[in-house]
Amino acid sequence: MIFQRPEILRPPSEHASYYLPLTSGCSNNSCTFCAYSFTNLGVRDLQDVKDEIDAMSLYMNTRMGLPGQPDIVYAILRRWDGRRVFLQDGDALVFPYPKLVESLQYLNGKFPGLERIASYATPQDVLRRSVDELKALKELKLGILYMGVESGDDVVLQRIIKGATHAEMVEAAAKVREAGILLSMTVILGLGGVQGSQQHAMETARILTEMDPDYAGALTLTLIPGTPLYQEWERGEFELITPFDSLKELRAMVENATFSDCFFSSMHASNYFAIRGSLPADRRKMLAQLNSILSKNDPALLRPEFLRGL
Ligand code: SF4
Structure with missing residues (x-):
């Protein structure tokens, strides 16, 4: 498990955070659509993590650098406001628990004013931890976990080798909450795909309801050359839905998922059309936007292919 500092891939809402790597790659590097399916998990040495936290602290207090830290550390620090930290990488919650606790304790010790620490987590990472362990992490300011659920349909989850079932993801969400x-x-x-579109949409609406997250984001599938799903598509074994059919899936999710209070958006650059709002409060407005664009059926109203991104 060799550690190599990962490229910065983070949720849009973590744009102002300091990106502190604990791992590289993803422990569940099997999902057939994902760029991480090329990577092996790397686990960082605890002392390295502490050395970087020392460098962060020295720089924020004195604007001085420590030898041995890469330029990226100071590039991030120059624009960091000291409030939030995002733990890299694809599922930093997999970092061995005692080391994770020690890292967060060290970080809190150096930055007592820190507001929130965030991380990606797989459902398996969460299920591996007890609720008390998660509570202990919360005490150490781990305030939000980002989880890629992808679909609520077990057929899709199995086909993309997600490594977790609908039921397991619902269980993980309950623990986090x-x-x-x-x-x-x-x-x-x-x-x-085309064949499974309706079932994917309805089962995803169901898992959104059952997981009842604080935030939910819809992305649109973008095939990455070299991934197993891309190869399936090249062989004609997987058929992409049309942009307007992706909006029909989105409408089915907004219409059928019920939430306590969730900020739901399709703002991600991969989407053909952006909606955002609180559900259930803004459901009617969001459905009206989707119905309007679907009835016009005008491709000029969609984000052009060349502006879509991962
Ligand atoms: S768990 Fe997430 S990051 Fe890891 S391979 Fe699957 S989609 Fe990619």
């Missing part, structure tokens, strides 16, 4: 940690989840429009 019980620990008092915010949950942000993402789902992927189009992941069921």
Whole structure:
């Protein structure tokens, strides 16, 4: 498990955070659509993590650098406001628990004014931890976990080798909520292909309801060359849905998922059309926007392909 500092991939809402790597890659590097499916998990040495936290602290207090730290550390620090930290990488919650606790304690010791620490987590990472362990992390300011759920349809989850079932993801969400940690989840429009589109949309609406996250984001499937799903598509074994069909899936999710209070958006650059709002409060407005664009059926109203991104 060799550690190499990862590229910065983070949720849009973590744009102002300091990006502190604990791992590289993802422990569940099997999902057939994902760029992480090329990577192996790397686990960082605890002393390295502490050395970087020391460098962060020295710089924020004195604007001086420590030898041995890469330029990226200071590039991030120059624009950091000292409030939030995002733990890299694809599922930093997999970092061995005692080391994770020690890292967060060290970080809190150096930055007592820190407001929130965030991380990506797989459902498996969460299920591995007890609620008390998650609560202990919450005490150490782990305030939000970002989880890629992708689909609520077990057929899709199995086909993309997600490594977790619908039921397991619902169980993981319940643990996160019980620990008092915010949950942000993402789902992927189009992941069921043409054949599985309707079932993917309805089962995803169901898992959104059952997981009842604080934040939910819809992305639209973008095939990455070299991934197993891309190869399936090249062989004709997977058929992409149309942009307007992706909006029909989105409409089915907004219409059928019920939430306590969730900020739901399709603002991600992969989407053809952006909606955002609180559900259930803004459901009617969001459905009206989707119905309007679907009835016009005008491709000029969609984000052009060349502006879509991962
Ligand atoms: S768990 Fe997430 S980051 Fe890891 S391979 Fe699957 S989609 Fe990618």
